[in-house]
Amino acid sequence: MTLHPMRLVTVICEAVIEERIVEVLRECGAQGHTAFDVRGSGRQGQRSADLVESGNVQIEVIVKPATAEAMLARLHSEFFQDYAMVAYESEVRVMRPDKF
């Protein structure tokens, strides 16, 4: 079985900006995404998720390495300053690279 290296970009952010983040990821070349509700705490305080709007969401996409860097750069310039969020990439290996 041949596995191909790709990048997994993970964004954990305020639920209220989920749609905007997905828009940006799509514009950068993501073919799809996975999102789930999460909770936790960070430098900007507890994200208790008791009101849907004060919850956190984790968004993941698998993309080519160059795309991953472009994504992180855009998230950095457009969102990092104003919103409670983290974004990072990690290496993953997939069976069907043309899917991404």
Add this chain to the structure above:
Amino acid sequence: MDFFTAIQSNLLSPAVLFFVLGVFAAVSKSDLKFPDSLYTTLTIYLLIAIGFKGGVAIHEAGLGVVWLPALAAMVLGGLIPLWTYPVLRKLGKFSVADAGAIAAHYGSVSAVTFIAATNFLKSIDEPFENYASAFLAVMESPAIIVGVILGKGVIGGGKFSLSDPGVRHALRDALLGKGVLLLIGSMIIGSLCGKRGMASVEGFFVTPFQGVLALFLLEMGMVAGRRLADLKKVGVFLLIFGLTAPLLHGFVGVLLGGWVGLSTGGATLLGVLAASASYIAAPAAVRLSVPEANPTFSLTAALAITFPFNISLGIPFFFEAAKLLHP
């Protein structure tokens, strides 16, 4: 009935007592927690129930009676941010973004506060216009839009532009968010169906309503209780603002309600709406479009100060004011 009996009858309603239980659960760090989707489910139920009921009342009364007080309510909602903004800027020393954000929350409305007020009026057998939920529906959006425009610093040359994706998303949220959509949608459905339609859904939307409301307020109590710790962060000014703004706005609403021909009960409801602050639609729209604003200020004030004040003391206060101003 005198004022103290009114306060007592309000405080001893299941809704308010369950709210207190919720606050206690949060403060005592109890392990009580609602499943995530229940809060949303209860919100949807309550909005549809009052929207539908209001629609049936509009069907009975006719739009000719409803439009004037509804227009007055809408204008009042849009105007509130215009005077709260300068007060927050000058006296409160808040930044442009924070002042606009708080102003948006206070001009917009809280559906649950409104429902609690209708409950209070029912419990003391005070009649009111059942179509008053139309006021709730039209008061949610205008203030959010005005507050966001102010928060973007338009007065000082800032930009409010539709090319800003945050502003676009916020406008859609303000105009077509779930609150407005469900309220106006079920109001239209209710007004098309009339009394016959009501008879068919009564068993679900009317009979269990009080129980659902009690459940919802238990959850609201926990949500508000978790934010009590933030009171220390918001400062004395916002504490005072969170109590005086609803009082002032409530009296203006009661006054206006009488002028446009509402009954004592109806004027009380318009007062309560003017006094209430949004903690669902406004926070989301403001967060999207004015991200520099600190959400702790507006949400803590709306949820941990103004909401508890209104559902405990505010409602009987505004009822007394309505009786005095429009005997």
